[in-house]
Amino acid sequence: xxxxxxxxxxxxxxxxxKTTLFNRLTGSEQQVSNYPGVxxxxxxxxxxxxxECTIVDLPGIYxxxxxxxxxxxxxxxxxxxxxxxxxxxxxxxxxxxxLYLTLQLIELDIPMTLALNMIDEMPALGRKIDVDKLEDVLxxxxxxxxxxxxxxxxxxxxxxxxxxxxxxxxxxxxLCSGTVHRAIHSIASLVEDHAQDIRVTPRFAATKLVEGDxxxxxxxxxxxxELETVDHIVLEMERExxxxxxxxxxxxxxxxxxxxEKKVLVxxxxxxxxxxxxxxxxxxxxxxxxxxxxxxFLIMGVIFWIAFGPLGNFLSEGFADLIGxxxxxxxxGMESLGMNPIIQSAIVxxxxxxxxxxxxxxxxxxxxxxxxxxLEDSGYxxxxxxxxxxxxxxxxxxxxxxxxxxxxxGCSVPAVMATRTLPSKRDRYLTxxxxxxxxxxxxxxxxxxxxxxxxxxxxxxxxxxxxxLGMVLCVVTALLxxxxxxxxxxxxxxxxxPLYRFPSLLSLGKLVWRHAKxxxxxxxxxxxxxxxxxxxxxxxNFQFFPVASPDESMLATLARTISPIFxxxxxxxxxxxxxxxxGFTAKEVVISALSVATASSYPSLSAALTQIFTPASGLxxxxxxxLYTPCAAAVTVMHRELKLKGGFALIVLYQTxxxxxxxxxxxxxxxxxx
Amino acid sequence: MxxxxxDMGLTPGTVVKLVRMAPLGDPMxxxxxxxxxxxxxxxxxxxxxxxxxxxxxxxxxxxxYRTPGCxxxxxxxxxNKTRRRRMWRWGRRR
Numbered sequence: 007x008x009x010x011x012x013x014x015x016x017x018x019x020x021x022x023x024k025t026t027l028f029n030r031l032t033g034s035e036q037q038v039s040n041y042p043g044v045x046x047x048x049x050x051x052x053x054x055x056x057x058e059c060t061i062v063d064l065p066g067i068y069x070x071x072x073x074x075x076x077x078x079x080x081x082x083x084x085x086x087x088x089x090x091x092x093x094x095x096x097x098x099x100x101x102x103x104x105l106y107l108t109l110q111l112i113e114l115d116i117p118m119t120l121a122l123n124m125i126d127e128m129p130a131l132g133r134k135i136d137v138d139k140l141e142d143v144l145x146x147x148x149x150x151x152x153x154x155x156x157x158x159x160x161x162x163x164x165x166x167x168x169x170x171x172x173x174x175x176x177x178x179x180x181l182c183s184g185t186v187h188r189a190i191h192s193i194a195s196l197v198e199d200h201a202q203d204i205r206v207t208p209r210f211a212a213t214k215l216v217e218g219d220x221x222x223x224x225x226x227x228x229x230x231x232e233l234e235t236v237d238h239i240v241l242e243m244e245r246e247x248x249x250x251x252x253x254x255x256x257x258x259x260x261x262x263x264x265x266x267e268k269k270v271l272v273x274x275x276x277x278x279x280x281x282x283x284x285x286x287x288x289x290x291x292x293x294x295x296x297x298x299x300x301x302x303f304l305i306m307g308v309i310f311w312i313a314f315g316p317l318g319n320f321l322s323e324g325f326a327d328l329i330g331x332x333x334x335x336x337x338x339g340m341e342s343l344g345m346n347p348i349i350q351s352a353i354v355x356x357x358x359x360x361x362x363x364x365x366x367x368x369x370x371x372x373x374x375x376x377x378x379x380x381l382e383d384s385g386y387x388x389x390x391x392x393x394x395x396x397x398x399x400x401x402x403x404x405x406x407x408x409x410x411x412x413x414x415x416g417c418s419v420p421a422v423m424a425t426r427t428l429p430s431k432r433d434r435y436l437t438x439x440x441x442x443x444x445x446x447x448x449x450x451x452x453x454x455x456x457x458x459x460x461x462x463x464x465x466x467x468x469x470x471x472x473x474x475l476g477m478v479l480c481v482v483t484a485l486l487x488x489x490x491x492x493x494x495x496x497x498x499x500x501x502x503x504p505l506y507r508f509p510s511l512l513s514l515g516k517l518v519w520r521h522a523k524x525x526x527x528x529x530x531x532x533x534x535x536x537x538x539x540x541x542x543x544x545x546x547n548f549q550f551f552p553v554a555s556p557d558e559s560m561l562a563t564l565a566r567t568i569s570p571i572f573x574x575x576x577x578x579x580x581x582x583x584x585x586x587x588x589g590f591t592a593k594e595v596v597i598s599a600l601s602v603a604t605a606s607s608y609p610s611l612s613a614a615l616t617q618i619f620t621p622a623s624g625l626x627x628x629x630x631x632x633l634y635t636p637c638a639a640a641v642t643v644m645h646r647e648l649k650l651k652g653g654f655a656l657i658v659l660y661q662t663x664x665x666x667x668x669x670x671x672x673x674x675x676x677x678x679x680x
Numbered sequence: 681m682x683x684x685x686x687d688m689g690l691t692p693g694t695v696v697k698l699v700r701m702a703p704l705g706d707p708m709x710x711x712x713x714x715x716x717x718x719x720x721x722x723x724x725x726x727x728x729x730x731x732x733x734x735x736x737x738x739x740x741x742x743x744x745y746r747t748p749g750c751x752x753x754x755x756x757x758x759x760n761k762t763r764r765r766r767m768w769r770w771g772r773r774r
Contacts, residue, residue: 069687100715103689249692256686260694260713289700298703392718396704405707405718498681498723499707500688503716 018095020066027153028063039382046426091170125150145177189243313374321369333358355605360537360598367451383509402488404496414444418640430497443480448593460624576623626673633665
């Protein structure tokens, strides 16, 4: 084994299982799901037991002529950083399309191994692949694997390391034949020097020249004369093959692939459509002409009902009782030890009732995440994009936008990141701006607590109502933006529909565990910190003496200067104002801050809420929480993705103003009715 | 867009099957080269197609229907055993 460091690049189509393999190879736990294009950034990791090997997981691509930003990342990595080995992953169930990329990668003349992933699904489809023959034709090592079942992975590692250490390049990088091929050859000999200058193979440079790749050609620094000659050769080729250059190139590759496929693929069923698969049967129901859309809404309804209805409530209440018991025990313990009452108050009021009020909603949030991940992992998300495309087009979005929007129910940060998979800038901007309307899970504690206290009869109804209001306003905003800022058509919709797969319980379990860990981490860092600051501000006055009543504290004084803004909305209590401001750091903080700020003047948080809010102003408060500025983390990510000057302040101001107006309407209407 | 479709395997002469339309009549789900792709009407309408006689194609082009060498009324042909469905050969763009 060489001690020098090696870099392996994972390349393959979208949804071919690169990240699943990456996790297997490196032992990390990157997010995977059964939807094309989950990985949007390059991620690095060390190969297990071979720490000299760095593995880079790259976004999935279909070809080396890139269209969207995450595809450009993949290509630039190959061209500029020159990995020692390409680990090419091909989904064995769609061999032809996978090999299309393989052929282009072979042109680069970098050592390469091919993993035929999802080989375990082939018997069910009645297909078999002759691996030895495939190896023979392509001239690179081929290993059948199943990344999800962890089969063949160690063999793949062994073969890959060997290939990399011996710097074994593809045996015959010069595949294909015909008119196009001749053209490529003449161009290749013409630009040989230029290609070597930037360290790419002449063959690759020639292909890019034939394609007319705007990003790559300037790098070659050809002079005018050479460019003209190239152009001439290409025109000649177009004339001869009777089609344009792109079609000719794609045709040449697919022609070759069909030839390969005929050699290596054995079909048990002559007719693909006859194969009795579970996927097809499921599609017949879920994509049904009339029932498809109702089924989708039903599924979403059931998810929210499970998370916020009886099950979620039951779990959360049980959890809350536990925290309450622990808090009481600690409080009594400290009293018996005769500790300083200020410290006692900090621990009992700050930690237990503040942070505890948030933590008790953890079960609800986990149930929601669990159910949403089942949707993602099973392959249903891509179907949702398919059935919703037409509806979303009315509001200026494309079907693909539904995925970031649905992820927004979990957390806005990954949702905004997911917008990178959208093909056009316009769609990415519009979708990003709409994500805040999807109630994120951090707002669940606020909804849950306020609804439970003020509307005990109608908790599920109120919470669902808020979700629906968010979606309705999302549609309204989208329509407005479409008419004004984002004129033009949504981008074309080309999406692969993956096969359905049973989500593995293990990976779902891991995911839930990760969310739980993340939640606790937040609870005991940012939420605890802000809660403690609030506790401090409400316990002392400006002279840093403990106050008798929090009404005289620093917090109350400061918050009162802003409170009048909220008078028209019906909640101008200083505690509410300070909670809303603190909520900018993280939405759960609203609850812990409210709880801390009211702890000494009211017997319990629910008593405080019933005193501070009327039903009408409570409703207005919930609506305000739903709509006002996304938390700092979300705004930062949005700002980064939008790359708008002053975007940060703009998002905060816009959302807050919008929330204020809508809450005002809700309060005035509700006051009339109630 | 056009190049994207080419990369996805929609090259001239590819055998394509229309599996279904989405619930609201758009987009459509196609089957080609052994996988499923969804595409809007709008994009598809720019592509010339040619209805295919049902016994063309081959086993490895996994969406097609042929039993090699069968006649249109051959009872052994898989296609003739099943409901007749729409199949197209993808042509060049108008």
